[in-house]
Amino acid sequence: MNDSMNGSKSANRRSLIKNRANRRSFIKKGLTVAGATSAAAFAKDREEDSGRLKNGDAAILRFLAAAEIIESDLWIQYNELGGVQDTEVPGGSGSKAYTDALKNLDGDMDQYIHDNTEDEISHFTFINAYLASKGADTVNLDRFRVLQGSRATGAESIGRLTNLMQLTVDTSWYTRYRSRAENPDLDPDFAFPQAIPGLATGQHPAIPRTDDDLSPQDHIQAIANTAGFHFGFIEQGGTSLYPSLAQHVSNLEVLRILLSIGPTETAHFQTWHDKAGNAVNDPLAPLTDPNDPTLVFPNLNISPGGEDFQTNLIMPEPCPFLSRKFPACSIIRPTATQGAAMGALQALTHDGLFRGQSKEFFELLRDLAEDADEAKREG
Numbered sequence: 001m002n003d004s005m006n007g008s009k010s011a012n013r014r015s016l017i018k019n020r021a022n023r024r025s026f027i028k029k030g031l032t033v034a035g036a037t038s039a040a041a042f043a044k045d046r047e048e049d050s051g052r053l054k055n056g057d058a059a060i061l062r063f064l065a066a067a068e069i070i071e072s073d074l075w076i077q078y079n080e081l082g083g084v085q086d087t088e089v090p091g092g093s094g095s096k097a098y099t100d101a102l103k104n105l106d107g108d109m110d111q112y113i114h115d116n117t118e119d120e121i122s123h124f125t126f127i128n129a130y131l132a133s134k135g136a137d138t139v140n141l142d143r144f145r146v147l148q149g150s151r152a153t154g155a156e157s158i159g160r161l162t163n164l165m166q167l168t169v170d171t172s173w174y175t176r177y178r179s180r181a182e183n184p185d186l187d188p189d190f191a192f193p194q195a196i197p198g199l200a201t202g203q204h205p206a207i208p209r210t211d212d213d214l215s216p217q218d219h220i221q222a223i224a225n226t227a228g229f230h231f232g233f234i235e236q237g238g239t240s241l242y243p244s245l246a247q248h249v250s251n252l253e254v255l256r257i258l259l260s261i262g263p264t265e266t267a268h269f270q271t272w273h274d275k276a277g278n279a280v281n282d283p284l285a286p287l288t289d290p291n292d293p294t295l296v297f298p299n300l301n302i303s304p305g306g307e308d309f310q311t312n313l314i315m316p317e318p319c320p321f322l323s324r325k326f327p328a329c330s331i332i333r334p335t336a337t338q339g340a341a342m343g344a345l346q347a348l349t350h351d352g353l354f355r356g357q358s359k360e361f362f363e364l365l366r367d368l369a370e371d372a373d374e375a376k377r378e379g
C-alpha cells in the first residue's frame with residue numbers, strides 16, 4: 001500500500017469515527033441502559049457503557065444480543081403459524097395447511113420450529129442478563145417492531161422486526177458444506193452453486209401472507225419449502241458467527257458463553273440441513289410454485305445430482321482449512337475473523353429480512369456490528 005492510499009484510508013477512518021459518534025448520540029435511546037443510573041450512562045455521549053467488561057467483549061455480546069433478538073423475531077413468526085404454540089413459546093394459533101406442508105419435510109417440523117424459537121429467545125435473554133450483571137448496556141430493539149406481519153389465520157396481529165414475506169434466500173450454504181475443494185475463507189471469490197437458484201433471486205414468502213396463500217397445495221408447499229431452506233440459511237449464519245467472533249474475545253467467561261451458545265446454532269443448522277433435503281420427496285416430479293413458475297424445487301439427488309447436491313450428505317465434507325498444505329478437514333466454514341459481524345449483518349440484509357425497516361434501524365445495527373468487528377483480543 002502506498003502512502004497516499006494510507007493517508008486517504010486514515011482520513012476515511014476519522015470521518016467514520018466522527019459519523020459514528022453522531023449516530024451514537026442519536027441511537028442512544030434505542031438501547032436500554034442497565035446496571036447504571038441513566039444520568040451516568042447518558043453522560044457518556046459516545047460509547048455504550050461496558051460496565052466491568054472490556055469494551056470489545058461488551059461490543060461482541062451486544063452484537064450477538066441484537067442478532068439473537070432478530071432471530072427470535074423471525075422464529076416467533078414461524079412458530080405462530082407452523083410450530084407448536086404453548087406456554088414455552090406462546091403466540092399464534094397455527095395454520096393447519098402451512099403446518100401440514102412443513103410436515104412433508106419431517107413429521108416433527110412443528111416441534112423443531114418450537115424448540116429453535118425457544119432457544120433463540122433464551123440466547124438473547126441470557127446475553128442481555130449477562131451484560132446487565134456486569135453493569136454493561138444491553139440491547140433492546142422494541143422500537144423497531146413496526147413491520148406488518150402475516151395476516152393469515154393463526155398469526156398474531158403485532159408489529160415485527162423482520163419480514164418473512166419477501167425473502168431472497170441464498171442457498172449456497174448447501175453446496176458450501178459439500179465442497180471438498182473450496183473453503184470460503186481460502187477462496188473468497190468462489191461462487192458456491194445455489195441449491196435452489198429460484199430462491200436466490202426475486203422475492204419469496206416463507207410464511208403464508210394471507211389465507212389466500214394456503215392453496216393451491218403446490219403453492220403452500222413451495223412456501224413451506226422456502227421456509228425449509230431459509231431455516232438452514234439462518235442457522236448456518238449463527239454457526240459461523242460465534243466461532244468467528246470468539247477469536248476476538250478477551251475474557252475467559254465471555255469466551256465460554258460464545259463457545260457454549262455457538263454450537264447450539266450448529267445443532268439447529270444440522271437439523272435444518274437434513275430437512276431441506278426432503279423439500280421434494282417425489283423422485284421424478286419437481287415442485288413448481290403455480291403462482292411463480294421461476295421457483296422450482298427439484299429432487300436434488302437427480303437434478304443436478306452428484307455429491308454437491310446429494311441430500312443425505314448432511315455432515316460437513318472435509319475441505320481445505322487454514323492452508324492447502326494441510327490435509328482436508330471437516331469444519332465449520334467460514335470462520336475468518338475480519339468483518340464477521342458486518343458480514344452477518346449484510347447477509348441478513350441481502351436475505352430481505354429487513355425489507356421495510358427504517359434508516360435508524362440499519363444505522364443502529366451497523367453501529368453494533370462495527371463495534372463488534374473492532375474488538376481485539378487482549379491478554
Ligand SMILES: [Fe+2]
Pocket residue numbers: 068071119120123238265
Ligand atoms: Fe441463537
